[in-house]
Amino acid sequence: MRTRLRAWMFGVMVAVLAFASGTAAQTSAKDVGEAPGILPSGFGEAVDRDIMTIRYATAKFKTTEAAEAAGYKRVTDCVQHQPAGAMGYHFQNNALLDTTLDLEHPEVLVYEKMPDGTFQLNGVEFLVPISAWKSSEPPRIMGQALTKADPIGFWFLHVWTWKPSPSGLFAAWNPDVKCLDASSASH
Numbered sequence: 001m002r003t004r005l006r007a008w009m010f011g012v013m014v015a016v017l018a019f020a021s022g023t024a025a026q027t028s029a030k031d032v033g034e035a036p037g038i039l040p041s042g043f044g045e046a047v048d049r050d051i052m053t054i055r056y057a058t059a060k061f062k063t064t065e066a067a068e069a070a071g072y073k074r075v076t077d078c079v080q081h082q083p084a085g086a087m088g089y090h091f092q093n094n095a096l097l098d099t100t101l102d103l104e105h106p107e108v109l110v111y112e113k114m115p116d117g118t119f120q121l122n123g124v125e126f127l128v129p130i131s132a133w134k135s136s137e138p139p140r141i142m143g144q145a146l147t148k149a150d151p152i153g154f155w156f157l158h159v160w161t162w163k164p165s166p167s168g169l170f171a172a173w174n175p176d177v178k179c180l181d182a183s184s185a186s187h
Contacts, residue, residue: 039052073093093105097129101139108126112177124158156172
């Protein structure tokens with residue numbers, strides 16, 4: 001009798017924990033999954049799944065403090081190229097700079113400084129050092145070839161996973177991103 005009661009209590013506890021976990025996961029999934037102007041991407045189901053993977057992986061970096069705690073350091077002021085738009089502030093994790101591109105570990109998180117002084121996560125950037133890439137073909141992720149930028153020494157690809165870009169999901173510049181500081185860098 002005692003063994004049966006313990007088994008029943010264990011079963012109830014597992015069910016309660018499973019329900020609680022499922023509810024928390026649904027809330028998180030709903031928040032991450034709602035992406036008007038980003039999803040559906042128009043690039044197909046595989047890219048949409050990749051966008052969701054990036055969003056789940058980077059949702060914890062909504063603040064620059066969280067990004068910095070995870071090894072992402074600010075490496076630029078707000079980068080803009082008018083009239084095309086801006087990229088924003090780049091927070092880069094140098095430990096990730098190699099020839100491996102991983103949806104769950106983008107090399108750069110891209111933020112926009114808001115009028116109240118806070119930073120908003122707008123997207124990610126995948127980087128491969130030009131000096132490390134030995135293939136004659138460009139590196140690729142999400143079906144996209146990275147762009148070679150000799151002046152900065154990297155192959156790069158922006159993905160606007162948190163703020164839609166009228167110029168496109170993979171565009172270098174987002175016309176809806178603004179540089180508010182006088183210290184912004186123009187290209």
